[in-house]
Amino acid sequence: MKLVIIPTYNERNNIGQLLDLIYHYVPGIHVLVVDDGSPDGTGGFIESLMAGEHQGRLFMIKRTGKLGLGTAYIAGFKWALARQYEFIFEMDADFSHNPKYLPQFLKVITGCDVVLGSRYVAGGGVTNWSLIRRFISLGGSLYSRLILNLPFHDLTGGFKCFRREVLETINLDDVKSNGYSFQIEMTYRAFLLGFAIKEVPIIFEERAEGQSKMSSSIFREAIWMVPKLRAVKQNMKAVSTKPV
Template sequence: MMQLVIVPTYNERDNLGELLEGIYKAVADMHVLVVDDNSPDGTGKLASYLMNTRYKGSLFLIERTGKLGLGTAYLAGFKWALERKYQYIFEMDGDLSHNPRHLPSFLQAVKECDLVLGSRYVSGGGVRNWSLLRRLISRGGSLYSRFILGLPFQDLTGGFKCFRREVLEQINLAEIKSNGYSFQIEMTYRAFLKGFRIKEVPIVFEERLTGHSKMSYRIFAEAIVMVWKLRLDRKRLKAGTDTAQAAPPLP
């Protein structure tokens, strides 16, 4: 079974080693792709070293020229994964906020659906070390998106996910321009409109202990605007003019 975790990084040197240890402990045969945006702290250099020594054959690296954004990092990773025939493709943060111990439950869930969403807002899920303001922004963003887009899911802004390759093949990735929170919302929305089966599994999100959060008011504002753009474009997206077909049957 070909399975890959994509980890976008920018200044995550202090977290990368622990994250990789956690991933391989949770799922021994997992492959990991680090997409590094030329981190000044040497994250890319550390990833390259580990790729050629400790994790040779299971760790891979894309080094980009600068800080190009979360959405484009995942799109680069998706393209890399599809070219290499991976069946299950994960999104996962590089700051230890997504605990690798949840990976086996994702792999179990994806046997019966096409897209698994790691959810903080279903039974068994939650957050740790967040301020009240951060909780309100995150929960409010999901509620806002659910209402505008008519989606039934509790957590739309999270970035811990697992896609079957068929989902990524049938979404026109070249059309996706959003980043940050809005990127996560858009990917789920497009998959939902194509009729793919989507399931939420509980995760506990842990606020990063080192480094700085990538969250900003610009990212939040982009999400507010992008949700309306997606809603207004619903008819075209649902009609499948971006080359998507009906969801394939499970094997």
Template sequence: MVDGIIIVPTYNEIENIEKLIREIFSQPREFHILVVDDNSPDGTASRVRTLQAEFPEKLFIEERTGKTGLGTAYIHGFKWALAHSYDFIFEMDADFSHNPEDLVRLYNTCRREGADLAIGSRYVTGVNVINWPMNRVLLSWLASKYVRFITGMDIHDTTAGFVCYRREVLERIDLKKIQFVGYAFQIEMKFKTYLLNYNLKEVPVIFTDRTRGTSKMSGSIIYEAVFGVIKMKVKSLFNRIKL
């Protein structure tokens, strides 16, 4: 039985989605894929539905009516994956910034090495980022340093979005209480995993910026992360953070 599923949120990823699906299915370990599409006007969902005929019972899609944020897309996917009894649940971008060849390494870090959350880390062995301008690399690196300092988590890449969870972690976290929907969503999920005393382990990966499609990053997303972290930490000090 296949015990791992890759959740891929999409919005206007028609240029990437078919190639990504084929590369995931070509890996030496078999995974299933759940695409969570936010009503992409470019036909992303239609392309996935076409591919389902080629990959029956291993490629799934959930279509939402609007674009309501990365965090809500992942939570939708988490609930679906838990309901379908997967033991290892991944987050992965659709734009090839995350290399499908690293999926098995993340899986083995949880399955064989006992991690509860395996993090594909850009910064655990230096700065492993390709095609980003220096100002963006510096912003991301400093953001992770800032989050590490504020929260106390011993993680170098606190904002990473390429991860693998054991199902029991997602069962313990009250997904209805997740507050953030953008950049800070990744931080909040790691922080709550950390507060529940689970084992978080970083796996070094090389992050490559998208070459096709459009980035979804915005100033409001970064603002949410900077001030959201302080709010989370203060609540945790007074045992007011809802896990």
């Protein structure tokens, strides 16, 4: 079974069309929306779809406020692991992640454990970004690669697919990041645990509706959180060498 997890906050104008495209490209897939109490009525709209045309394949976790990207995905991962899903996706609600790539992710993950949608490998890219936005994104991935000694080109992207075993093995309660550094931390933990990770090219498309969730606080969190993630490796070594 396959599941796409989509965090939402004020995505009422996007989510209906996005769901239609997801089901078009992967007809048998399930979708879990994690809504952070969207004032625009996203949650109520999802409930209407759950009771109507998407009954049995669309689900929702309703939260009481804007609690952050990382906690939304952790809640979604735990929900998925309590059920029989084998392949679990992360995906944005704003069309920056094109559903047309979903079949390719599913094809690639037959030979690995984690698939990263990458803007910075051959064939990947971004559209409608300013130079400063490109600089911040590229710089963030390069900074993370150097600090954490990782071989991947796009560490801040949020379009991913995990095998169930990866999320079962990572201690989800130990994951501390909540902004874009959450994406770095999940990939880093999977890498340290020895899981096979592959990047596939995607074109990241700037959102057409609403406002970007990028903020200065999210950027600052990534700057100071990445060096702290090196402690994850040390903690894993300590656990592995601990006397039985």
